[in-house]
């Protein structure tokens with residue numbers, strides 16, 4: 001992306017300054033209206049990119065004078081940051097929003113806000129207006145940096161706000177962020193998507209692909225590393241096509257050169273833009289994970305073409321084989337869609353055989369879900385849901401065997417893991433550089449540190465181990 005393009009997307013400083021003024025206004029008004037700090041309940045659905053947006057939304061809310069709560073019943077403001085990727089994700093949101101009506105009758109001052117991908121679709125916003133009139137604020141994905149202004153309008157002017165601007169999208173730098181973790185940081189490197197895979201809603205709700213400047217990304221990484229963060233995950237719908245003033249491989253190298261003990265993860269890679277240069281870079285950078293999440297979606301060339309994925313089975317397998325050769329300990333994970341319109345049993349067999357051949361360490365399986373406005377939603381689809389479920393189960397079974405096999409090969413070996421959760425008092429879980437989770441006994445204060453763990457046993461694909469010096 002040229003300098004010109006970056007400037008086309010950047011929110012001007014003046015606009016961000018204005019939002020700071022709104023922040024001060026809201027803080028004052030809210031400070032006068034509530035005796036204690038009002039509580040915000042924020043819940044994010046969907047992908048890590050959305051989770052990262054959620055952290056930035058929480059940062060704005062905190063600056064505006066809110067504290068966060070996990071208790072819906074005590075919330076003064078409820079915000080759902082939504083996802084539209086499958087119908088099921090959307091149904092859950094509608095169900096949960098419906099349930100809020102009860103809370104609002106108990107607390108008439110409660111404000112209900114919806115944002116994210118789902119509400120960026122005009123037909124959804126219409127449905128909210130019509131069927132959920134108790135919702136106070138609805139804002140789309142391209143205007144979230146204007147949340148202080150929206151809060152001003154709902155709290156100070158007592159207005160309902162619907163702001164769903166259709167645009168190519170923006171890049172807002174320097175907005176506050178309240179991270180969920182003290183050792184894991186999500187760092188977006190690009191936004192939007194230009195790929196228009198025929199089944200996918202993301203390009204319609206997230207705007208055009210745009211990369212942050214490497215300077216802004218490197219500054220953010222440096223600052224979180226300085227704060228003690230140990231896992232940096234670079235985010236984008238297709239990180240391989242990052243195009244600031246360097247490419248993605250260059251960016252990985254630059255981050256790898258930052259001093260400190262931390263691991264660099266990234267998602268998602270797209271096979272059409274994944275290069276040997278990138279794989280070489282992963283092999284050569286000691287801080288970069290030994291893991292590649294490379295969605296293949298289908299193992300059949302006709303289906304891949306219908307999906308508009310722009311690679312074929314051969315190219316996918318070539319990439320995987322190159323990665324396995326260059327990074328001998330690499331583990332590969334993937335996404336796959338079962339039951340794309342007109343997929344035959346034979347075509348599905350190609351998906352099975354690809355999964356068998358690659359032997360993913362784990363696989364995210366999805367049954368195709370038609371999304372209004374996409375190309376695939378207009379394709380004829382004669383397969384019954386039962387057929388799709390049958391295929392899903394077949395693949396699930398194959399993958400369970402593959403995952404177990406990967407796990408059993410790890411038994412007896414020792415791995416450096418970042419302890420990332422406390423399962424219960426004295427029992428922790430951590431992730432290897434290859435993105436495998438291991439459970440082990442240890443004191444809770446190991447959370448957020450690197451430890452060496454020897455794998456002692458496996459059940460199915462879950463691993464148990466012990467901390468070693």
Ligand code: SAH
Pocket residue numbers: 085086199200201202236237238268269270295297335336337366367368369370371
């Ligand atoms: N940008 C990423 C994926 C984002 S969505 C990529 O290109 O790989 C995450 C996953 O959801 C996709 O990989 C796909 O497997 C699945 N998905 C997307 N749209 C879907 C749909 N309409 N039905 C079922 N699964 C879908």
Ligand code: SF4
Pocket residue numbers: 193194195196197200201202203237238270
């Ligand atoms: Fe969707 Fe394809 Fe873009 Fe991924 S690359 S977000 S699947 S359109």
Ligand code: F3S
Pocket residue numbers: 045046047048049050082083084085117118201202205206
């Ligand atoms: Fe969902 Fe939007 Fe992510 S549709 S998967 S939250 S980009």
